[in-house]
Amino acid sequence: MTRRCFTLVAFCALAAALGPAAHRSPTALGTPPPEAASLRQVPPLVLPRAMAVSSDPCEFTFASGLLEAANMYFPAEMPVYETLRSEPTQEMACALSELLGEPVPDDMRASAPETFPTGSFYVLQVGDLYMSCFLHGNYSVTWRNRDPYLPTSLHETQPAVGIDETAAAADAFLEQTGLLPEGARLTRVVPTRIAGRGQVVLVRSAVYRRFHHGFPEGIFAVGVNCDGEVCSIKRNMRDPREVGVYPILSPDEAREALSSDAARIEGLSRPGVFAEATIESVEMEYYDGAAGWDMDTIQPIYCFKGTASDLSTGIVRDVKATVPAVRPEFVLPVELARPGGQD
Numbered sequence: 001m002t003r004r005c006f007t008l009v010a011f012c013a014l015a016a017a018l019g020p021a022a023h024r025s026p027t028a029l030g031t032p033p034p035e036a037a038s039l040r041q042v043p044p045l046v047l048p049r050a051m052a053v054s055s056d057p058c059e060f061t062f063a064s065g066l067l068e069a070a071n072m073y074f075p076a077e078m079p080v081y082e083t084l085r086s087e088p089t090q091e092m093a094c095a096l097s098e099l100l101g102e103p104v105p106d107d108m109r110a111s112a113p114e115t116f117p118t119g120s121f122y123v124l125q126v127g128d129l130y131m132s133c134f135l136h137g138n139y140s141v142t143w144r145n146r147d148p149y150l151p152t153s154l155h156e157t158q159p160a161v162g163i164d165e166t167a168a169a170a171d172a173f174l175e176q177t178g179l180l181p182e183g184a185r186l187t188r189v190v191p192t193r194i195a196g197r198g199q200v201v202l203v204r205s206a207v208y209r210r211f212h213h214g215f216p217e218g219i220f221a222v223g224v225n226c227d228g229e230v231c232s233i234k235r236n237m238r239d240p241r242e243v244g245v246y247p248i249l250s251p252d253e254a255r256e257a258l259s260s261d262a263a264r265i266e267g268l269s270r271p272g273v274f275a276e277a278t279i280e281s282v283e284m285e286y287y288d289g290a291a292g293w294d295m296d297t298i299q300p301i302y303c304f305k306g307t308a309s310d311l312s313t314g315i316v317r318d319v320k321a322t323v324p325a326v327r328p329e330f331v332l333p334v335e336l337a338r339p340g341g342q343d
Helices: 003-018 034-038 066-073 090-099 106-111 163-177 251-257
Strands: 059-062 077-083 121-126 129-134 139-143 184-192 199-201 203-212 215-224 230-236 240-247 264-266 276-287 297-310 315-324
Touching (some): 163 215, 163 230, 184 215, 203 230, 251 315
Parallel strands (some): 059 276
Antiparallel strands (some): 077 240, 077 297, 121 129, 139 230, 203 215
């Protein structure tokens, strides 16, 4: 099955889940419902590393039928959430360490700094644990005695531990610790391969995500090394509270926004080198930013995925283009808002 066919099948499954209300009629596109007048404006999303403006901008070609299917099956409005705010503290780090089997000695608590100068993260090292605690309950943990590296050929591509074993080890760990955020479920198991100093990282990560009205938000990843041990955790999944249901851009309008400053485009080495890109799938999800960012809201985004080719070299790269989905009339001007993820 081609990527395009898979995408269209996914749209049909989504339509069945959302029901007839999800279908857009041509007259409904771009027409906010009357009840939207009471919605307050939300802060703008600031997507990092947007493609630089160039005199030779990238042109996007869409696979046949892709936007037509998206216009038919994507909803015309989606909930927006505000984050439940919290600062990283010593108390949070110590509680996490204890859950992971490493209680923090009293003398270490007394000598540890309460916060770092930035106030956006807190680092604690206890035994073999190295923890970084971020804003809004996010964190990352690594076990320094659980080596993710193996001295192996740089041509090795598959981790020694299998997909099923990774999922089983992650599930057992989460059942024991109770760390999995409420509502999150396993969505995929992915390999990680990073070469360096004659060694290769051979780790699989079990990735859990939470879903709002059928669309994914946040990531909770559990890394499992070649010995079947959990060697890392990463939580980038804030606790949200619904603000309201907001009209969003249609897929056609989101396509037009690809050339605006609001878009983030990844995969182009530099402007002008890859002048054309073919979009093979369009997806929608909620944007959480990086784990340490101070996000005001969790909002829906469009994700356009495909490939770009450099005809002079034959190099083909994966391309991902992201566009905020909330209609601009419901978003505060940048100069009036406190941008999420930026101070």
